[in-house]
Amino acid sequence: ETEATDSLIRIMPESLANKIAAGEVVQRPASVVKELVENALDAGARQITVILKDAGKTLVQVIDDGCGMSPADARLCFQRHATSKIRTIEDLERIRTLGFRGEALASIAAVARVELKTKRAHDEAGYRVQIEGGRLIAAEPCATANGTSVAVRNLFYNVPARRNFLKTPATEFKHIVETFQVLALSHPEVGFTLMHDDVEIYRLVPETDPSPAERLRRRIGTLFGPEYALQTIPVEETTSYLSVRGFLGRPELHRKSRGEQFFFVNRRYVRHRYLEHAVTSSYEQLIPEGTHPFFVLFLELDPRHVDVNVHPTKAEVKFDDERGIYGVLRAIVRRALSMADLIPQLTAAP
Ligand code: ADP
Ligand code: MG
Numbered sequence: 405e406t407e408a409t410d411s412l413i414r415i416m417p418e419s420l421a422n423k424i425a426a427g428e429v430v431q432r433p434a435s436v437v438k439e440l441v442e443n444a445l446d447a448g449a450r451q452i453t454v455i456l457k458d459a460g461k462t463l464v465q466v467i468d469d470g471c472g473m474s475p476a477d478a479r480l481c482f483q484r485h486a487t488s489k490i491r492t493i494e495d496l497e498r499i500r501t502l503g504f505r506g507e508a509l510a511s512i513a514a515v516a517r518v519e520l521k522t523k524r525a526h527d528e529a530g531y532r533v534q535i536e537g538g539r540l541i542a543a544e545p546c547a548t549a550n551g552t553s554v555a556v557r558n559l560f561y562n563v564p565a566r567r568n569f570l571k572t573p574a575t576e577f578k579h580i581v582e583t584f585q586v587l588a589l590s591h592p593e594v595g596f597t598l599m600h601d602d603v604e605i606y607r608l609v610p611e612t613d614p615s616p617a618e619r620l621r622r623r624i625g626t627l628f629g630p631e632y633a634l635q636t637i638p639v640e641e642t643t644s645y646l647s648v649r650g651f652l653g654r655p656e657l658h659r660k661s662r663g664e665q666f667f668f669v670n671r672r673y674v675r676h677r678y679l680e681h682a683v684t685s686s687y688e689q690l691i692p693e694g695t696h697p698f699f700v701l702f703l704e705l706d707p708r709h710v711d712v713n714v715h716p717t718k719a720e721v722k723f724d725d726e727r728g729i730y731g732v733l734r735a736i737v738r739r740a741l742s743m744a745d746l747i748p749q750l751t752a753a754p
Pocket of ligand 1: 504
């Protein structure tokens with residue numbers, strides 16, 4: 405027997421590998437919204453429209469006015485590990501974009517019917533690519549606006565187990581709204597529209613105030629209600645290691661659930677229990693036990709101090725000095741609360 409036939413191991417066809425990888429990146433319609441909107445933001449979009457049918461099960465479409473792609477890139481972007489965002493391992497250590505794994509479009513296209521239309525401002529015509537279950541159906545010039553539109557239909561049509569695993573439309577829609585809110589919060593200067601079954605759910609104008617804090621305050625107000633814009637305390641502090649800016653809810657805004665706490669690290673939304681505790685514990689005595697404060701905080705630090713590559717959806721990050729950040733963050737939050745006369749001024753040690 406030759407070596408070749410005496411082998412049980414097979415390299416998977418790419419379509420199978422993509423379908424399996426999709427399981428990590430694409431859990432539900434909200435994951436598609438996240439990946440497509442992040443791509444639009446990375447493309448420098450100023451206006452992003454999200455269109456849904458049946459809570460995204462039938463359609464998730466994201467239209468942006470960003471940089472667009474060449475016809476060659478419009479085909480390439482669906483290949484696994486295809487990215488314009490990093491080229492070397494050093495790039496990964498100074499990552500500034502939301503994406504970099506080059507997996508989202510390949511994964512989504514493996515488990516749905518996808519139509520992409522794209523055009524760069526200096527191109528005369530646009531380009532259209534249609535892919536179903538990872539198979540290229542069409543690629544041809546087309547008429548389209550500057551920017552990119554990606555329509556994802558019948559998510560998981562070829563993965564029945566996944567499709568059946570989806571929750572009720574109300575639950576899937578709730579996940580999408582949460583995802584949308586997070587993305588809209590992270591970029592107040594970008595206009596966002598959310599349409600669901602032809603009903604306009606959000607129309608967020610691009611915030612143009614010259615002050616970033618004011619832009620964020622306004623975006624908070626339009627997303628969560630005017631009381632949120634009023635009952636917040638601004639935070640802005642920079643140390644040699646990190647800068648923190650954003651808003652802390654006044655104690656009146658405390659809630660029973662943790663759902664209104666937003667941490668962004670280098671503009672990427674992350675969940676981080678330990679850092680959340682740094683903020684929440686600063687409200688001790690200010691809010692009833694068992695309730696949670698509202699906050700929107702942006703941490704900026706040298707990307708070398710953060711590892712964003714610990715989770716496929718990048719929902720978790722690791723810092724090289726978590727205890728250090730915890731301490732700094734807590735001090736900054738305590739100071740902001742005391743300046744708002746909510747807690748006694750800290751007296752300096754003699
Ligand atoms: P990643 O974002 O990690 O690079 P994706 O699979 O999400 O991987 O996208 C692959 C590539 O396709 C991106 O690196 C980018 O060059 C291009 N691309 C995707 N979406 C857009 C878009 N909306 N506008 C312009 N280019 C895009
Ligand atoms: Mg991406």
